[in-house]
Amino acid sequence: MEHPVVPVSTYLKIFAALMVLTALTVAVAFIDWGFFNDVVAMTIAVIKALLVVSVFMHLKYSARLLWLIAGSSVVWFMVMVGLTLTDYRSRDWLLHEGMRPEPWHSVPAEVMQDAAPSGHNGAEAGSTGH
Amino acid sequence: MSDSHPSYLAHQFDDVEQQRQASTMGIWLFLITEVMFFGGLFTGYIVYRGMYPEAWKLGSHELNILLGAINTAVLILSSLTMALSVHAAQLGEQKKLSRNLLATIGLGGVFLVIKAFEYKAKFGHHLVPGEHFHFEGPFSNQVQLFYSFYFTMTGMHAIHMVIGIGILFWLWAQSRKGKFHKDYYNPVEVTGLYWHFVDLVWIFLFPLLYLIGRH
Numbered sequence: 001m002e003h004p005v006v007p008v009s010t011y012l013k014i015f016a017a018l019m020v021l022t023a024l025t026v027a028v029a030f031i032d033w034g035f036f037n038d039v040v041a042m043t044i045a046v047i048k049a050l051l052v053v054s055v056f057m058h059l060k061y062s063a064r065l066l067w068l069i070a071g072s073s074v075v076w077f078m079v080m081v082g083l084t085l086t087d088y089r090s091r092d093w094l095l096h097e098g099m100r101p102e103p104w105h106s107v108p109a110e111v112m113q114d115a116a117p118s119g120h121n122g123a124e125a126g127s128t129g130h
Numbered sequence: 131m132s133d134s135h136p137s138y139l140a141h142q143f144d145d146v147e148q149q150r151q152a153s154t155m156g157i158w159l160f161l162i163t164e165v166m167f168f169g170g171l172f173t174g175y176i177v178y179r180g181m182y183p184e185a186w187k188l189g190s191h192e193l194n195i196l197l198g199a200i201n202t203a204v205l206i207l208s209s210l211t212m213a214l215s216v217h218a219a220q221l222g223e224q225k226k227l228s229r230n231l232l233a234t235i236g237l238g239g240v241f242l243v244i245k246a247f248e249y250k251a252k253f254g255h256h257l258v259p260g261e262h263f264h265f266e267g268p269f270s271n272q273v274q275l276f277y278s279f280y281f282t283m284t285g286m287h288a289i290h291m292v293i294g295i296g297i298l299f300w301l302w303a304q305s306r307k308g309k310f311h312k313d314y315y316n317p318v319e320v321t322g323l324y325w326h327f328v329d330l331v332w333i334f335l336f337p338l339l340y341l342i343g344r345h
Contacts, residue, residue, distance in 0.1 A: 005217065005220045005221065006213075006217065008214065008217060011210060011213045011214060011217070012210070014210075015206065015207070015209075015210040018206045018209075019203060019206060022199065022202050022203060022206065022336075025336075025337055025341065026195065026199050026341065029337070029341035029344040029345070030344050030345050031345055032345035033345075037343070037345070041337040041338075041341055042337070044337070045333050045334050045337055048333045049330050049333055049334070052209065052326055052329060052330055052333070053326075053330070055213075056209055056210075056212075056213045056322075056326045056329075057322075057323055057326045057327075062154070063151070065155070066154070066155065066158055069155065069158045069159060069162060070158060070161075070162070072162060073161070073162035073165035073166070074165075076162070076165070076166060076169075077165055077166065077169040077172075080166070080169055080170070080173055081169075081172075081173050081176060084173050084176075084177060085176070085177070085180075088177050088180070088181075089180070
């Protein structure tokens with residue numbers, strides 16, 4: 001692939017968009033959308049990331065092989081998070097069955113009482129907003 | 131033959147374009163290992179936030195949202211000056227290159243100074259994990275865990291910035307000697323990719339650490 005010279009005006013537009021999105025993500029954080037606050041915050045962060053990667057990091061103008069390399073990092077990360085969560089999240093299921101096998105982390109029992117995993121007390125983000 | 135093989139072209143490469151592609155791919159491969167490095171920290175964050183959502187909110191509330199937002203803007207601006215550095219290098223504009231590299235160094239420094247003030251405040255409020263940690267309120271132990279993530283993630287990010295600033299100083303010195311021109315600017319481009327990556331990490335750290343349950 002040839003190395004294109006991206007016009008300064010393009011960089012400035014991306015910079016402006018990133019600043020607007022930063023202000024937006026702060027502003028919406030103060031609105032109570034419950035669980036969707038996280039969805040919106042992460043959506044904005046991903047959009048910002050795509051702007052940085054595609055223009056500042058020139059991926060948009062680069063060889064497809066680099067797209068593959070960059071994209072693979074997302075895949076590996078998803079595998080790491082996915083496999084880890086299938087473990088941690090399913091440990092809770094055994095607790096529900098009353099089949100608690102071995103102590104699965106080092107938090108003392110008295111601490112566990114006032115800070116049970118979210119699956120127990122339903123303390124999800126924003127659930128108090130009624 | 132020696133005429134077609136200038137000093138900035140390493141011998142293993144056929145031409146400058148091949149050399150450029152190799153260095154760019156090299157840094158991208160390094161960056162995906164960095165994704166996995168920070169990814170491990172993000173994975174831990176996800177697991178424990180899932181367990182202790184309330185404690186994560188309480189911890190996040192103690193962070194200074196204004197300083198966090200200003201630092202986000204500073205870092206994005208530094209990414210712009212870094213992109214303009216690469217742009218100047220591509221066109222062989224020596225003065226602009228040096229100036230934009232200095233601006234990037236300066237903005238990186240501003241980020242670290244603001245971060246240092248934030249850390250100092252956390253020490254003052256006894257929110258640094260360890261013997262002296264003290265949090266008035268429920269879930270004190272879990273809030274301490276949140277702060278372990280906060281200091282590890284922002285600390286590793288800050289170390290990446292310090293390394294980046296060091297490399298930028300070297301680039302600046304090289305640029306003053308006129309080492310970079312339109313056929314050879316690989317070090318500028320490669321450093322730029324690294325710098326933008328560090329910006330990317332912060333783009334995710336900012337909402338995940340500062341903006342939880344603010345409403």
